[in-house]
Amino acid sequence: MxxxxxxxxxxxxxxxxxxxxxxxxxxxxxxxxxxxxxxxxxxxxxxxxxxxxxxxxxxxxxxxxxxxxxxxxxxxxxxxxxxxxxxxxxxxxxxxxxxxxxxxxxxxxxxxxxxxxxxxxxxxxxxxxxxxxxxxxxxxxxxxxxxxxxxxxxxxxxxxxxxxxxxxxxxxxxxxxxxxxxxxxxxxxxxxxxxxxxxxxxxxxxxxxxxxxxxxNASSYLTHGIAPRRAGNRGYTGSPTADTYRCADGWLATAANTPAQFRRLAAVLGMEALCEDAAALDLESFNAPGGGFVVARDLPRLQRLFRDAFAQRSAADMESRLNAVGVPAARVRRLGEFLDEATAGEGAALxxxxxxxxxxxxxxxxxxxxxxxxxxxxxxxxxxxxxxxxxxxxxxxxxxxxxxxxxxxxx
Incomplete structure (x- = not known):
């Protein structure tokens, strides 16, 4: 052609x-x-x-x-x-x-x-x-x-x-x-x-x-003078469950950025009570119509709770279950592992x-x-x-x- x-x-x-x-x-x-x-x-x-x-x-x-x-x-x-x-x-x-x-x-x-x-x-x-x-x-x-x-x-x-x-x-x-x-x-x-x-x-x-x-990040600094903080393996949005967790068989990255995604993640983990916890979350923004990203009031506590929850679970199983309910998640892989999967026709189309x-x-x-x-x-x-x-x-x-x-x- x-x-x-x-x-x-x-x-x-x-x-x-x-x-x-x-x-x-x-x-x-x-x-x-x-x-x-x-x-x-x-x-x-x-x-x-x-x-x-x-x-x-x-x-x-x-x-x-x-x-x-x-x-x-x-x-x-x-x-x-x-x-x-x-x-x-x-x-x-x-x-x-x-x-x-x-x-x-x-x-x-x-x-x-x-x-x-x-x-x-x-x-x-x-x-x-x-x-x-x-x-x-x-x-x-x-x-x-x-x-x-x-x-x-x-x-x-x-x-x-x-x-x-x-x-x-x-x-x-x-x-x-x-x-x-x-x-x-x-x-x-x-x-x-x-x-x-x-x-x-x-x-x-x-x-x-x-x-x-x-x-x-560069635009934010040029516009507002806000310098980016080092986020490690956390997501850009800053949502408390846009993070990477150690599981029983490896690591898992999740991106439960919005209230709807957070609710689904919490349901999979049996932690629904957090969605009503005003000490943990900014519930006004969490429950607002068409709200933005999830805002934590007590980030260290949320991080500890989710780290403990994922530590007992399989990364591969969580990847499958979370994606099935609309929460982006991926088990952490090496480049070769991902390419072997993709070229075998599994998952992503290259x-x-x-x-x-x-x-x-x-x-x-x-x-x-x-x-x-x-x-x-x-x-x-x-x-x-x-x-x-x-x-x-x-x-x-x-x-x-x-x-x-x-x-x-x-x-």
Missing amino acids: AKPLEGVRVIDMSHVIAGPMASMYLAQLGAEVIKVEPPQGEVMRASRTPHDDGCGDTPAGFAALNAGKRSLVADIRTPEGAALVRALARGADVFIENFRPGVVAKYGLDYESIRALRPDIVYCSISGYGQEGAWSGRGAYDHVIQALTGMMMMSGDSEDAPPQKVGFPAIDVAVGMLGALSITAALHRRERETGEARGQYIDASMVQASLMLMYP APAVFAQGDAQVRTPGLGFRFRHDGGPSPRGAPALGADTAALQRQVQDAASAALCDAAGLR
Whole structure:
């Protein structure tokens, strides 16, 4: 089936996770993505593990981020390499880079230089701190930005606990998603506009992405000056039974946020009397028509009562019983345990993507959504280093020859 971005050409000069995540979306949505790599390849390509033996020279981690792309080897530090990228950019719709601000300008590959060649280019720069400001030249990694923006101090059970990072590169992935979103929006705008304003420059940063992941909390602070408190494994709503409990056979997370959900949870546990306990709950809001979240008057007591109640019960049984009466609940699982269940067709429906890589298959969760009418991701894996260099060089040479013929009136 046709894909939404077929006919779009992308020059991708990004590396590691953030930029490749953005261009991965574009590639899997149908764009031709030309990944520009230095002669030695980018760092993720070199990050092999003992499990990658069947994947040829392309590790599975690299393949998951770069499946469906083409590979061009070009050393942009040389005049010839930079000229090759510029020549390809003449026929591109999108240009992505995630170097520190100012680096690509040294090689004539910054927005203004590319715009001079292709006025309607959609150019996306991804960086740690953005293109402006005193910190713009700093390098950045995910956990460093988690530390900077307060994310580390939002995880943990108490205010005096040490900082705790999110256990995966959440910000890298988020800025890649935001990059893909903003690029597709700019391409849509370009289709509707005419004139010189059709192109776009996008400044996407890890700092911005981090704040978007903490959007409600950041907005509350900016609006009211209310700093978020560390909630540990409690839910965002603050309801006393939006929490995580140790059970006899593991842990269970519940989200009885509203009075109706609290009543159902209390009924399952045989604790209905709490729904009339003015010392435990704010009964005025609890019984108000269309009331909001449950408000505790004596949170420590409620926490103790529910901890004791769940400690005697099975997490698996409680997950089933609570969901059956409309109370969101889930037994705490490890990632592998959940994926084993989901891929076996139990519970959640995934939209996975499988890419052929050498003699192996690289299995991924997909794009996070499924199109009904445009088909799934391409099954083609990531290219070998420089696999498309010769073909792209010939393409540039042919285009240059055609331009000379046109100039001389020979065609």
